[in-house]
Amino acid sequence: MASIPPDLSRFLFVTLFSLLIGLEQRKHHTDEADQTLFGTDRTFSLIGILGFILYIISPGNLLVFLTGGVSISLFLAIYYHNKIKIKKNLGITSIVIALITYCLAPLIYLQPVWIALLIGVSVLILTEVKEDLFNFSKKFSRDEFLTLAKFIIIAGIVLPLLPHDPISKNFNISPYQLWLTIVAVSSISYLSYLIKKFVFPNSGILLTALLGGMYSSTATTIILARESKEGRRANQITAGILSATGMMYCRLLILAFMFNMKIAQKLLPGFLVLILASIPLVWYFWHKDSNTNRAPEECQQKHKNPLELKTAIVFGFLFAFFGIITQIVVQTYGKLGVNILSFIVGVTDIDPYILNLFQGGATVMISVDSIVKATIIATASNNLIKMIYAISLGSQVLKKKVAVGFSILIVLSFLIILGLY
Incomplete structure (x- = not known):
């Protein structure tokens, strides 16, 4: 592990967790006849990679990363507006997960690895147990x-x-x-x-x-x-x-x-x-x-x-x-x-x-x-x-x-x- 460049290991971490989150989204929405999701495995992987690229360009100045975040948020806002207008669906979970995926890069750079792992695993679990949480809340x-x-x-x-x-x-x-x-x-x-x-x-x-x-x-x-x-x-x-x-x-x-x-x-x-x-x-x-x-x-x-x-x-x-x-x-x-x-x-x-x-x-x-x-x-x-x-x-x-x-x-x-x- 010591011979692997730190940037490479962090890139692999971001890509892997972004892919896992996207795969979970695909599995979670696979039974929906009417697809309302903006993307799944590839989309979420690319969002994570984009966040990684924009962060390492200027890690000391987060302006580039924040600009990318605003751009992603704008696209997600347009998607959400049309989702409400056409599909009459107010769910915002996938949008929040996409924003979390975008933030994986600074998270793995600025915080201990266990925090990044904890957040990534928490996203996977909370997405997967939606029905269980709903039944438990009853x-x-x-x-x-x-x-x-x-x-x-x-x-x-x-x-x-x-x-x-x-x-x-x-x-x-x-x-x-x-x-x-x-x-x-x-x-x-x-x-x-x-x-x-x-x-x-x-x-x-x-x-x-x-x-x-x-x-x-x-x-x-x-x-x-x-x-x-x-x-x-x-x-x-x-x-x-x-x-x-x-x-x-x-x-x-x-x-x-x-x-x-x-x-x-x-x-x-x-x-x-x-x-x-x-x-x-x-x-x-x-x-x-x-x-x-x-x-x-x-x-x-x-x-x-x-x-x-x-x-x-x-x-x-x-x-x-x-x-x-x-x-x-x-x-x-x-x-x-x-x-x-x-x-x-x-x-x-x-x-x-x-x-x-x-x-x-x-x-x-x-x-x-x-x-x-x-x-x-x-x-x-x-x-x-x-x-x-x-x-x-x-x-x-x-x-x-x-x-x-x-x-x-x-x-x-x-x-x-x-x-x-």
């Missing part, structure tokens, strides 16, 4: 774009503007940290929501439970337990509930690595044991029924929008509340108080409390091992309340199965605390 409602806008606002606009200084000397959490927890949890929930709605809209019980566990294992447990009363298979419902709990451990482990690496490393062995223990339980109950095939539409878990303003405000309030309570308990009662508080908090949404442990002032007053123990106690307590929900709301057949599964995880949690920490 799945979006107006609310989905509003949800995306909310996520951009809370993560990209509000978060960078918040101060990093602690709110007070007694409460070692800054507005930035408080909002960051909302963004972190919302990101995981939002990703699960998008996958469930757009990638697997008709998923069965197990996949629905796995995705629901990344959103809220408690909400997933309640929904699946209620479905068991409608004649659903109790074994598969149990497998779904336990798999959602297994995903709860994964979610909390991700949050730990995001906020406190030391805690995450200490927490990893215990949570890994609990995750691995949930797998055979899920497998046992899922395969206990002789026929595991079921119609995807039989299980339709409806996720609430994970980015509702009310939800964010409640989460922020709980985070601040548990932050104050945790510091008071730590200062007054020490490790024992935190363990008792962890068990009590398990009956609520444990994410705000656990995130306080991961990044709050408690890490200064108690050891990392104590925080890890408190986290596992909170998850065990949360499993206990989920078991109560499932027994209360589920069918008669479901109760015993869920009790057995959750009891194993709860007992194992305390054994891990005694053995590993």
Whole structure:
């Protein structure tokens, strides 16, 4: 490659990508009975070569290149005017692609090769997936774009503007940290929501439970337990509930690595044991029924929008509340108080409390091992309340199965605390 003149290699790059873009245009419009395109492979190749020639004539002064661009634009404008007038077709994609092709030469000269490759490949892909994008856009409602806008606002606009200084000397959490927890949890929930709605809209019980566990294992447990009363298979419902709990451990482990690496490393062995223990339980109950095939539409878990303003405000309030309570308990009662508080908090949404442990002032007053123990106690307590929900709301057949599964995880949690920490 070193023996090839740089201008030659760049010329070959421009010609090759111009030809590929032209070939894609030919393929894309090959089924059209009424050709409205101004050109395909040869035309686009020549447009790329023309751009190369006009650029290398005077690379220091872009006047010649810009003049050629204006001339090409003028011809394309005349073509577009007649296309609208005669064919009644307003599409402008091919014209934009032609202008991008013309700009390949200065792009390969002035920017790293990977940028030119990225742009060329992006043009090919975006042209090819026109129908797929159109079909995908049909799945979006107006609310989905509003949800995306909310996520951009809370993560990209509000978060960078918040101060990093602690709110007070007694409460070692800054507005930035408080909002960051909302963004972190919302990101995981939002990703699960998008996958469930757009990638697997008709998923069965197990996949629905796995995705629901990344959103809220408690909400997933309640929904699946209620479905068991409608004649659903109790074994598969149990497998779904336990798999959602297994995903709860994964979610909390991700949050730990995001906020406190030391805690995450200490927490990893215990949570890994609990995750691995949930797998055979899920497998046992899922395969206990002789026929595991079921119609995807039989299980339709409806996720609430994970980015509702009310939800964010409640989460922020709980985070601040548990932050104050945790510091008071730590200062007054020490490790024992935190363990008792962890068990009590398990009956609520444990994410705000656990995130306080991961990044709050408690890490200064108690050891990392104590925080890890408190986290596992909170998850065990949360499993206990989920078991109560499932027994209360589920069918008669479901109760015993869920009790057995959750009891194993709860007992194992305390054994891990005694053995590993």
